[in-house]
Amino acid sequence: MNKRRSVLSTHPAVIAVWAAVIAVVTLVPAFPMIGTGATFSVSAALVPLAGILFGPIPGAICAAIGAFIGQLIAPHTVFFGPLSFLIPTLNALCAGFAMQKKWYVPLAVILVLSLTWFAFPLGRSVWFVPLIWTLGIIAGLVGWLAGSDWLSTDNRAKLVAGIFLAAMCGTIVDHSFGSLWALIMFRLPREVWLAVLPLAPMERTLFSIGAAIIGTPLLIGLPQIGVMVGQKLYEEETLEEEVI
Numbered sequence: 001m002n003k004r005r006s007v008l009s010t011h012p013a014v015i016a017v018w019a020a021v022i023a024v025v026t027l028v029p030a031f032p033m034i035g036t037g038a039t040f041s042v043s044a045a046l047v048p049l050a051g052i053l054f055g056p057i058p059g060a061i062c063a064a065i066g067a068f069i070g071q072l073i074a075p076h077t078v079f080f081g082p083l084s085f086l087i088p089t090l091n092a093l094c095a096g097f098a099m100q101k102k103w104y105v106p107l108a109v110i111l112v113l114s115l116t117w118f119a120f121p122l123g124r125s126v127w128f129v130p131l132i133w134t135l136g137i138i139a140g141l142v143g144w145l146a147g148s149d150w151l152s153t154d155n156r157a158k159l160v161a162g163i164f165l166a167a168m169c170g171t172i173v174d175h176s177f178g179s180l181w182a183l184i185m186f187r188l189p190r191e192v193w194l195a196v197l198p199l200a201p202m203e204r205t206l207f208s209i210g211a212a213i214i215g216t217p218l219l220i221g222l223p224q225i226g227v228m229v230g231q232k233l234y235e236e237e238t239l240e241e242e243v244i
Contacts, residue, residue, distance in 0.1 A: 010058040014227065015065070018053070022046050022066025022088075026074040043070060044203075045210030047088040048170030051096025052151070052163060052215055053222075053229040056105075063092035080181055087178045095170030099151055099230060103144035106169035110136050113176040123183055126193040132200045136172025139165045139208075151219070152231035159219060160212045167211035171204045 028042040047067070051059030067085035071078045078084050090109070097105035114130045117123040143150075143165040150162030182188055219230045 010054040010062075010233070015054065015058055015062045018046075018050055019062045019066035019069070022050070022063065023069035023073065026067075026070030042210075043067075044088075044171065044174075044207045045167075045214060047091050047174070048095035048167040048208070049163075049211050049215045049218070051092035051094070051170060052099045052166050052211070053218060054096070055100065055233065056093045056096030059096040060089050060093040064089040079178070080185065087174055087181070090177055091170040091174035093170075094173040095166050098140065098143055098166035098169045101148045101231075103140045103148070103169070106173050107137060107140040107144070109173050110140070110169075110176055113173075113180055117176075117180055117183065120183060122187060123180075126183075126190055128197060129179055129193055130176070132197070132204070133172050133176045135201060135204060136169050136176070139168035139172070143169070149231075156216065160216050163212040163215045163219070164208050167208040167215070168204065171207045171211075175200060175204060 022043045025043040025046060043066070047063045050062040050066070053059065054062060064085050067088040071082075071084055080087070094106035094109055097103075110133050114133060117130055118127070123129075143162070147158070147162050147165055150158040151166065153159055153162070222229045223232050
């Protein structure tokens, strides 16, 4: 019973609505993917919020559904074929774990992906790409050491910062997983990676800021109408499990 509650903590209708929003917003382009002809979508700011609002598992399900439908209606965003939805799924999953104060999960994922990157000769030749991922490591460490309660505070500034940090963890996991996939699948030349290097940190920062701007009123307002989200949902679950 407890296990079922923890997995299905968010009502399926809520997941469906947010998945639909992610799918529709996929039609709105944001940044080009240099050297690929594809583009990032504004939905990149909504994907980590799925995990932050609903938790890692419901958030990952939400992101997977939304991204899969989105790639059907907006094929210009598809980079890796029909399995492209796995990237935002991992994004939401890790952002959700950060929301639950398990900052070590995205940190471990980034570390594993970094080590895997250097396992390939081409990865070692473009050794500078994982430098971008230090943004996620810094965000995870700040959240772990100082900001674990920022996502449940009434202090607006800390709440914005907490969402930003969790979203940054998710978007950097997204970038590292996608970059590793591109390294293996396309063997992009060094020139492409050099071109992406200055753009990627700006993209990830803007996506995280967007998540904070959109997510702050939702984390404040939704509980007031009876929809528990974020750490309040997690804390309510924990309390109910202890009672049971």
